[in-house]
Amino acid sequence: MAAIIAIAVIAGIVVVSGVVLAGMYNGLVRARVRTREAWSGIDVQLKRRADLIPNLVETVRGYAAHERETFENVTRARAMLQQAGTAAEAAQANNFLTQTLRSLFAVSERYPDLKANQNFMDLQNELSDIEEKIAFARQFYNRNVMSYNTRIQTFPNVVMANRFGFERFEFFEAEEAAREVPEVSFAPTAEPPASEPPAAPPEA
Amino acid sequence: MAETPERVLVYDRVDANRRNTLLLLGLLALVSLPGAGYMAAYLAFLAAVLAFSAGWEAAVAAGGVIAVGIVLAADYLAYRYSSALVLRLAGAREVERDEEPDLCRTVENLCIGAGLPQPRMHVVDSAAANAFATGLKPENASLVVTRGLLALLERRELEGVVAHELSHIGNHDIRLSTILAAAVALLRLPFSILSGFFRFLFRLHWMVGAGALLYLGLPLLAGIAFVLSLLRSEPGASFMLLLAMAVPAFVVLGAPVVGLLIARALSREREFLADADAVLLTRDAEPLATALAKIGGAGGAQTKVSGATVHLYFVEPLAADAPWWDRVFSTHPPIEERIALLADMGGGIPPSVLREAAEAGVRFRTVRTRLTVPEAGQLQVQPPAREGESWIGVTEPGEVKRAPVAFCLGQAGAALYAGPDAGSVQLAQLPSGALITVLETAGDFLRVITSDDSFGYIPRTTEMSEVDLKGGHGRR
Numbered sequence: 001m002a003a004i005i006a007i008a009v010i011a012g013i014v015v016v017s018g019v020v021l022a023g024m025y026n027g028l029v030r031a032r033v034r035t036r037e038a039w040s041g042i043d044v045q046l047k048r049r050a051d052l053i054p055n056l057v058e059t060v061r062g063y064a065a066h067e068r069e070t071f072e073n074v075t076r077a078r079a080m081l082q083q084a085g086t087a088a089e090a091a092q093a094n095n096f097l098t099q100t101l102r103s104l105f106a107v108s109e110r111y112p113d114l115k116a117n118q119n120f121m122d123l124q125n126e127l128s129d130i131e132e133k134i135a136f137a138r139q140f141y142n143r144n145v146m147s148y149n150t151r152i153q154t155f156p157n158v159v160m161a162n163r164f165g166f167e168r169f170e171f172f173e174a175e176e177a178a179r180e181v182p183e184v185s186f187a188p189t190a191e192p193p194a195s196e197p198p199a200a201p202p203e204a
Numbered sequence: 205m206a207e208t209p210e211r212v213l214v215y216d217r218v219d220a221n222r223r224n225t226l227l228l229l230g231l232l233a234l235v236s237l238p239g240a241g242y243m244a245a246y247l248a249f250l251a252a253v254l255a256f257s258a259g260w261e262a263a264v265a266a267g268g269v270i271a272v273g274i275v276l277a278a279d280y281l282a283y284r285y286s287s288a289l290v291l292r293l294a295g296a297r298e299v300e301r302d303e304e305p306d307l308c309r310t311v312e313n314l315c316i317g318a319g320l321p322q323p324r325m326h327v328v329d330s331a332a333a334n335a336f337a338t339g340l341k342p343e344n345a346s347l348v349v350t351r352g353l354l355a356l357l358e359r360r361e362l363e364g365v366v367a368h369e370l371s372h373i374g375n376h377d378i379r380l381s382t383i384l385a386a387a388v389a390l391l392r393l394p395f396s397i398l399s400g401f402f403r404f405l406f407r408l409h410w411m412v413g414a415g416a417l418l419y420l421g422l423p424l425l426a427g428i429a430f431v432l433s434l435l436r437s438e439p440g441a442s443f444m445l446l447l448a449m450a451v452p453a454f455v456v457l458g459a460p461v462v463g464l465l466i467a468r469a470l471s472r473e474r475e476f477l478a479d480a481d482a483v484l485l486t487r488d489a490e491p492l493a494t495a496l497a498k499i500g501g502a503g504g505a506q507t508k509v510s511g512a513t514v515h516l517y518f519v520e521p522l523a524a525d526a527p528w529w530d531r532v533f534s535t536h537p538p539i540e541e542r543i544a545l546l547a548d549m550g551g552g553i554p555p556s557v558l559r560e561a562a563e564a565g566v567r568f569r570t571v572r573t574r575l576t577v578p579e580a581g582q583l584q585v586q587p588p589a590r591e592g593e594s595w596i597g598v599t600e601p602g603e604v605k606r607a608p609v610a611f612c613l614g615q616a617g618a619a620l621y622a623g624p625d626a627g628s629v630q631l632a633q634l635p636s637g638a639l640i641t642v643l644e645t646a647g648d649f650l651r652v653i654t655s656d657d658s659f660g661y662i663p664r665t666t667e668m669s670e671v672d673l674k675g676g677h678g679r680r
Contacts, residue, residue, distance in 0.1 A: 041316060129309065136317030
């Protein structure tokens, strides 16, 4: 009789632990998926902005063709963003792009015809809306990252996380050092450096 | 210092919310146990009666069960269709993106920040400043703001209010409130049977009504038996009967009150939670605090509110100087307390800022009786061509904007209809001398807003005279 009770109790413990462990694992997986989805939220907005830039550059170039340096900075920043692999790289590229866009808009202040151009105004509004969306998406993503990173490092989830290879996510933020104009190396998918037109040195 | 929120994400809040829901439901179940026990005992009683005779006595006894069944069914329907019902009751009108681009864009951006699907946007044509959210699931949610709110608040303050409502949606607060409302209605079952519901039951079938009476009356009979047994001094039996009476007494009198108190206290907690979540979302506590101050100053009262929907609004839509027993049952915490907590979270707000906001709200309240005229379809009023005829309204597009015109109803007053149709529900009978503003013409009717912010339709031929509101100006 006692043996049956003992077996029943042990069986009960095994079943309950199994359920709890499964719940923990599933929770981790769900959190990881949510964080990835939050990243794609940022990605969507970054792509939208990148898509608008050629149109913007052409519009401005129609009125201020000789402001070549500004255009090149913007184009370069856009390329950087498209090549960014990790969250930190993307954040840095994003900051850089925001800065170059700001100079572009500052330059356009000197051309009243350009400022009155409807296409330009629409692009400006849309870009500022996307900036706001990027800010919110970044906030959401970072909060997810913080929650997830904390979760996989605290007991008891830490044991399961290490066992099954749950890795930390990077925050979407750039260090202060990203203020200066960085060097850009074009990946093989873009133009090889040898054929880059040497018309004006990038740093001039 | 500001209380550091341990739960950072809306997701985590939802987990906590679910736990709280379970806790609360457990508590309510506890409070409902005597009632449930009584129902079970009544069923046993019914079985006994059936065994005894399957005649009219059994039918009457069964009537009690039918009454309970009707209440349960009504609860379920209310739960399922609460969202559509609430929108209808408030008179909310869905708006498209091009109608309110700034508002929709604000909501869209905040939804990105909160990780929520975008709710459907609605606007209520009321000058009272308030907002609410409805919908049992975030996917089916709707967000409602009043015209008054759009006119009163600046962009950042509106952002704060929208963030607060989105937090309600994300925390599944609406579902929680609906469950609570249903549970409280169930606890009030004995009272409901005694009130107008009782007449309805009687009209259904006299046996159902009689059965409901029996359901309530049994404890009374037990009480009478108890008193009688006391007179005959049989201590054992009397004690049993006392117990038999105490349980129904709690069921009828105690449980509804306790249940309601629990429900309202929880509702207040969720308001604080939504405030905190809104701050997390917008990263700025001050606009929300000034928005609260403004709405507080403006009264925030929306009088056309039923008990079922009062918990959904942004601020308590009842009078600010309500007595303490109203306060204990209020669904929202007092505005001052909410502002104080927000100031804590935001690291302090200068009192001058809050004072200015409150004053702006008060100014809005005095201006708001000069109601708004929508820009599409300006209404020009023509005086009667002949003596004895009434004023008529003619819509002339492109007309220069005029200050809104108020009318004073003539001797006959007017009936206020829900739709431009004499067959629709009559919302009220407006007395002579009531002040209204005409919004637009609709066939043989005029769409109007009354001075207590109800809106509806009155017949075009209503007798009324123009009232000059000095210094009035139209505001969007």
